[in-house]
Amino acid sequence: MHDVSPAPSPAGARGPHQALLGLGWDDAWSAAFARHLAALDDAHLARGPAVGRVCRADLRASDVLLPTAHGLEVVSTEWAPSLRAAATHDPTALPAAGDWVVVSARTRARTEHQLDVVLPRRTTVVRAQVGGTSHGQVLAANADVAAVVEGMVPDLDPARVERLLALAWSSGAQPVVVLTKADLAPHPEALVREVRGLAPGVEVLAVATTRDEGLGPLRGHLADGATIALLGASGVGKSTLLNALVAPGGGGPMATRALGAENKGRHTTVTRELHPGPAGGAVLDTPGLRTIGLDAGTRLEAVFPEVDELARRCRFGDCEHRTEPGCAVLAAVEAGDLPGRRLESWRKLGREQAYQAMRTDRRLAAEHRARWKAVAQQQRRSPKRR
Ligand SMILES: Nc1nc2c(ncn2[C@@H]2O[C@H](COP(=O)(O)OP(=O)(O)OP(=O)(O)O)[C@@H](O)[C@H]2O)c(=O)[nH]1
Ligand SMILES: [Mg+2]
Ligand SMILES: [Zn+2]
Known part of the structure; x- marks a missing residue:
């Protein structure tokens, strides 16, 4: 039903792809799509991979805005098995609203669509679970x-x-x-x-x-x-x-x-x-956020640049701005230059971020161990000749 069209190119864009350009499609996305196409075999190419943008994502499927002869149309897609497999290790690999994705036909009649890959994200708003x-x-x-x-x-x-x-x-x-x-x-x-x-x-x-x-x-x-x-x-x-x-x-x-x-x-x-x-x-x-956990990679120095600036003037390099002598942060609060509430916020978010970073480190360490174990087992099963 949908005329799944080839790679839209911003340079020579006409017709259906004009709609994608309005959504923010540009040369860099175009190049990412071309790289994906280059790696496909003929059977896959025959299924007419096309590019679209996820407009709604839920727990099993995603709606994607696809350019057609009539402008943008919303098609529902099912995730490719490879995507689902990747998501068992890392749920953030699943398509999210705003993702640029490659969609191909699941059936010969092209009435059903499969979401094959998510093009690498430029920005990601992510909260800790x-x-x-x-x-x-x-x-x-x-x-x-x-x-x-x-x-x-x-x-x-x-x-x-x-x-x-x-x-x-x-x-x-x-x-x-x-x-x-x-x-x-x-x-x-x-x-x-x-x-x-x-x-x-x-x-x-x-x-x-x-x-x-x-x-x-x-x-x-x-x-x-x-x-x-x-x-x-x-x-x-x-x-x-x-x-x-x-x-x-x-x-x-x-x-x-x-x-x-x-x-x-x-x-x-x-x-x-x-x-x-x-x-x-x-x-x-997005739905109203009741709990907004900070992810491990959160950049607090961008949110509290003045606290960061003050901290550089503390006497001790590892000053925690609690009771230390020569603390420029506490001095600023004392002098009324930095609201105490602001310092409290900085502390609270900093603690949270450190906790999340620790959890992430533990997970990465566990994943690392599991990988090595698998490699070692593999090597025992097929010992290389020396
Ligand atoms: N007077 C006034 N009312 C507003 C304004 N913006 C939103 N409202 C009202 O505030 C209420 C809540 O607005 P929503 O847009 O549903 O809030 P939301 O952030 O989407 O809420 P969730 O979907 O629960 O996350 C509605 O009754 C709106 O009419 C505004 O600028 N002025
Ligand atoms: Mg709302
Ligand atoms: Zn200090």
């Missing part, structure tokens, strides 16, 4: 902008913004903070100022989404072809923002959460979904 595995969970793949969304009302939570910023910085995407519900806050400017203080080097936007106010910069990113991932707690207004950005004028794709206690959680988003922007780019909505 609570309990169980020490592998992270991919919330968004290939986002260019990681938007930390927080509501100005009922209660802006600075520590939560810092935690999400850690996630955003570590993803490799450009972080931005979006403070929603500015129309409901008595003093929105004061809140913006407060958040600018805890997000050095990050653009902080105030928006009133339901009035379509303050959305210009985000629309600018979309028009540039960027993918914006929305990260934040439940109810802060991510889906409302998605709707305003991808369907200005109403009728957006995502049901939003109704206000009021009796409707609480009714339209809480449960899947990670990517939607194309009206004139390019894409917005990736």
Whole structure:
């Protein structure tokens, strides 16, 4: 049914592939796809491998936006056995919303599709899993902008913004903070100022989404072809923002959460979904994050650059900024230059990250031992002649 077409090339793109370009397809992706094609045998090539982008991922299958003669179409795909096998070792290898993937026909009639491979990700928003595995969970793949969304009302939570910023910085995407519900806050400017203080080097936007106010910069990113991932707690207004950005004028794709206690959680988003922007780019909505565990690779120095800077001036190189003499960090708190709350956040996130790093190290060590054991067994079974 779908005319599964060959590699789209940005240079000579026409027709169906124009749609992929709007989603952020470029020469580098094109090259990655070409490398994949070069490694395929004839039988596989005959199944018409084509490129698409995952718009919804759940526990067994993925929906993929594929270019067809009619523009982008959503097709449901099943994961190739090799993908499933890889995922038993590392669940982050499974397709996530935002991934660029290669899809081929499963049947001769080309009515069923298989997702063969995930092209190597450029950016990954990943959070640590609570309990169980020490592998992270991919919330968004290939986002260019990681938007930390927080509501100005009922209660802006600075520590939560810092935690999400850690996630955003570590993803490799450009972080931005979006403070929603500015129309409901008595003093929105004061809140913006407060958040600018805890997000050095990050653009902080105030928006009133339901009035379509303050959305210009985000629309600018979309028009540039960027993918914006929305990260934040439940109810802060991510889906409302998605709707305003991808369907200005109403009728957006995502049901939003109704206000009021009796409707609480009714339209809480449960899947990670990517939607194309009206004139390019894409917005990736995520479910409200209740627990945001930091992954082992989290870059805290990007979130707390001023603490890092101060720490360099402590008397002792291994200063933990607790009781040590000559501690520049404690001196700054004392002098009122560094909020005590900020230092507390830095400590808390640092502890978490260290714990996660330790879990990851243990897993890697165990995997390493298992591999060597297998190699040793193999060698015993087929001893080489010397
Ligand atoms: N007044 C006002 N209300 C807003 C704004 N943004 C969102 N809301 C309202 O806030 C409520 C929650 O919005 P959602 O977009 O569903 O929140 P969400 O972040 O997607 O929530 P989850 O899907 O549970 O993660 C809805 O009733 C929105 O209408 C805003 O800027 N101003
Ligand atoms: Mg939502
Ligand atoms: Zn110190």
